[in-house]
Amino acid sequence: RNLGIGYRPSELIGLDVNIVKHREAIDTITNATIEIPGIRALFLSGSHANGMADEYSDIDFVMVANNGATDAISEIWHTAVSETGKIVLWWDRLTVPVLINAITEDWTRTDIIILKPDQMGSQTQSSLKPLFDHDNIYEKLAETSKIAEPNLPKFKYQIEEFIRILGLLHLAAGREEYINGVLGVFHLRNLLVDLLIEETNAPNRGGVLHLNRLITEDQKTLITSLPPAIPNRESMISAHLAYAKVYLPRARARAKHLGLE
Numbered sequence: 001r002n003l004g005i006g007y008r009p010s011e012l013i014g015l016d017v018n019i020v021k022h023r024e025a026i027d028t029i030t031n032a033t034i035e036i037p038g039i040r041a042l043f044l045s046g047s048h049a050n051g052m053a054d055e056y057s058d059i060d061f062v063m064v065a066n067n068g069a070t071d072a073i074s075e076i077w078h079t080a081v082s083e084t085g086k087i088v089l090w091w092d093r094l095t096v097p098v099l100i101n102a103i104t105e106d107w108t109r110t111d112i113i114i115l116k117p118d119q120m121g122s123q124t125q126s127s128l129k130p131l132f133d134h135d136n137i138y139e140k141l142a143e144t145s146k147i148a149e150p151n152l153p154k155f156k157y158q159i160e161e162f163i164r165i166l167g168l169l170h171l172a173a174g175r176e177e178y179i180n181g182v183l184g185v186f187h188l189r190n191l192l193v194d195l196l197i198e199e200t201n202a203p204n205r206g207g208v209l210h211l212n213r214l215i216t217e218d219q220k221t222l223i224t225s226l227p228p229a230i231p232n233r234e235s236m237i238s239a240h241l242a243y244a245k246v247y248l249p250r251a252r253a254r255a256k257h258l259g260l261e
Helices: 017-033 071-082 152-167 168-176 178-200 217-224 233-258
Strands: 040-045 059-065 087-092 097-106 109-115 129-133
Touching: 017 040, 017 059, 017 129, 017 178, 040 109, 059 071, 059 168, 071 087, 071 097, 071 109, 071 178, 129 178, 152 168, 168 178, 178 233
Parallel strands: 059 109
Antiparallel strands: 040 059, 040 129, 087 097, 097 109
16 A cells, blocks of 8 residues: 555565554655645654664654744644544643654654754755755755764863863762762763764764764773662772772873863
């Protein structure tokens, strides 16, 4: 049977049931929006655009609408997503004025960024897959992004933040704040993971749940060898010191490589 604009039945043979479900949702949403006046284009972005989607991926869209992210467009999008399943979570431009997040009852997650035509300058062909494009917007985009330079202010902040958190260890120990000590280890771990990702300079970083493809096997072995966060004095202290022993030399080496003092 014809599943719509984006996919032929032959393309779905042998695929995981969730991937098939995602593609059916994409077709349903495409068909629900393609003829709406004022909506000029709809693209896939994220992992469904770059070919790295799996059965656990969310579905990311970029829409081009003449008037941008209006209440009317939001209502149209709500109707389109509702055709794929009952919506159980709807975040309408709460954190970013052009972003709508939705989850349906089967836990299909969709995110859409809604832009005006003149706001597409930062998008690239390599990051998008057209579903429909009435004005040939895609052809006018740059093929790929320029290689991003290292963000030195951010890296400097991360190093200082690691040292700041490490410096609170004596406070947590003195006050016997072992639960807060667990949170400290959690923050140190996140900063170490950020550093490891920067070392690999991996492209297509995706969301927060895509760590496996961003770090090397040696890095995975390293981070899994570090002690867990346990809310008692001895474990809290040993974990902080273990993360410091790993993080600080690597941060120092990278800072030297980047010319950061």
